[in-house]
Amino acid sequence: MRQLHHAVARLRARGRRVRPRVCHHRRMTDNETAEFDAPTNLFTAHLPIGETLPPPVDGIPFWDVCPYDGDVRIKVLEPPVLPEPPRHGEDPSACRCVTRPHEGVIWTDGAWTVTHSGEPTTIPMVMLNTAGHYDLADMPADLILQLGPMTQRIERAMLRLGGIGRVHTSRWGDGSAHFHQWFFGRPEGMMQLRGTCLPLWDDVLPNMPVDLWVGAMAAIGESLAADGGEAFPVQRA
Numbered sequence: 001m002r003q004l005h006h007a008v009a010r011l012r013a014r015g016r017r018v019r020p021r022v023c024h025h026r027r028m029t030d031n032e033t034a035e036f037d038a039p040t041n042l043f044t045a046h047l048p049i050g051e052t053l054p055p056p057v058d059g060i061p062f063w064d065v066c067p068y069d070g071d072v073r074i075k076v077l078e079p080p081v082l083p084e085p086p087r088h089g090e091d092p093s094a095c096r097c098v099t100r101p102h103e104g105v106i107w108t109d110g111a112w113t114v115t116h117s118g119e120p121t122t123i124p125m126v127m128l129n130t131a132g133h134y135d136l137a138d139m140p141a142d143l144i145l146q147l148g149p150m151t152q153r154i155e156r157a158m159l160r161l162g163g164i165g166r167v168h169t170s171r172w173g174d175g176s177a178h179f180h181q182w183f184f185g186r187p188e189g190m191m192q193l194r195g196t197c198l199p200l201w202d203d204v205l206p207n208m209p210v211d212l213w214v215g216a217m218a219a220i221g222e223s224l225a226a227d228g229g230e231a232f233p234v235q236r237a
């Protein structure tokens with residue numbers, strides 16, 4: 001934070017009006033947002049918004065793990081949208097944890113649920129969710145303490161499927177305000193599927209057969225239940 005204040009001071013010394021959003025500790029009102037245009041955000045001021053960019057030399061499109069080949073174009077970067085549109089579950093009463101709490105659940109211990117994605121996927125893929133309506137920033141301390149052990153339990157359950165070389169996990173929070181953490185099982189030996197491009201490969205490769213997917217999801221649920229909690233039959237969306 002001290003470095004941020006120094007950066008603000010330097011920009012002010014150059015005569016720029018700076019009102020960094022990161023210094024606000026509360027949600028801004030519409031009136032305040034109207035004053036906060038893109039160039040005043042320290043973290044967007046350097047971005048080439050509206051410009052056409054060349055592909056990066058040796059960037060991800062040229063990595064051996066990237067699923068795409070040939071010429072690529074970079075989309076023109078759009079200006080920030082402020083205030084950001086609401087995510088699913090910003091209103092807790094309309095969140096899936098209230099309206100469809102059992103959907104896709106293959107295991108729960110009352111505090112956590114593990115869910116499948118509704119339909120077969122290319123690779124084994126599950127999601128860890130809190131049973132109650134929390135996001136990471138407001139998750140109670142007792143649940144935060146369980147997050148590490150839960151992450152390890154799910155990785156072990158996926159490795160027990162066999163044929164899985166590595167389990168990857170990611171937590172993005174742009175789609176839903178309810179905490180959810182993804183787990184991906186990379187098939188053993190599929191070295192092109194390594195690393196951060198794995199979800200891109202899942203987008204372009206065919207899904208596994210339904211019976212295989214149902215069996216894998218059930219096996220993950222039962223494997224978790226062996227250490228506590230309860231597994232549920234796999235039901236497609």
Ligand SMILES: [Zn+2]
Binds near residue numbers: 133178
């Ligand atoms: Zn929720």
